[in-house]
Amino acid sequence: MSALLLNLHPGDEVIVPSYTFVSTASAFALFGAKPVFVDSDRLTLNIDPVLVEAAITPRTRAICVVHYGGIACDMEALLDIAARHNLVLIEDNAHGLFAKYNGRPLGTFGSLATQSFHETKNITCGEGGALIINDATLIERAEILREKGTDRSKFLRGQVDKYTWVEIGSSWVMSDLLAAILFGQLQRADMINAQRVAIWDRYDAELASWADRHGVTRPHVPAGCEHVGHVYHLRFNTGEQRARFIDHMKQHGVSCVFHYQPLHVSPVGRRFGGFPGQCPVSEHAGDCLVRLPLFNSLSAEDQSRVIDSATSFIP
């Protein structure tokens, strides 16, 4: 819906991070735009504002940022770039619902922000999502697009006496059954996020000395960022170390998984001009990052096992 609301034309470019899930880029490519991949900041793995500005061309229409792990991007710099170049800023906030940047919730900075309620996210209904619209001029058309291109929303409010086909849209309404599950999750959101943050904090405190001793990189939370404990990750120096770590954890009965494969070197990314070496930070994270188990019902005993297993590993 973000892509449709932008009225993208073939040849238009949308700047996206390479280190993200496929959907961030695919959504725009689906409607004819070219995703332009930009590397991430080494500390946060969030899109690097300096590289964003360097990637802007006369064809750039929008910048879509991802708050990796729910830790905010440098929104001050990104908002400034978007304003100076007259570009739409979109937040892919799949990781960061209720997280904050300088006290303000993520998803309220961009003209548009997207949420995911996929089963892997903090707040979930299995599959689902939401579009947050901060630019009021886009609301009326968004309502039409999500209702199969009809003005049914106006009809339901009694503003028209029948509804009809007024635009080319699709069916993006959530079913009532899923909405009921999501409602329960939202009512418990503070509790769910607090439990996740407590688990995240414990990992960070108890792995610090082991990680520092062995040159393993822990997540970085810049000042002003209040996150929601979406991902706890470690970065090794080589892919070989990561593979041995995953294997070591498996032998201790702990399942650890890596995360994104950078989009710029994927088969589709290469069709859009991506090439190896273009985004070195993303490529390193693709090879060397691993996530530890993190879910709100993870018990203290189980977490101790994860920590003991991890700290018995020598890279």
Ligand SMILES: *Cc1c(COP(=O)(O)O)cnc(C)c1O
């Ligand atoms: C999960 C995720 C998505 C996709 O969410 P869906 O609900 O599957 O559409 C998009 N972007 C990021 C960064 C994600 O983590």
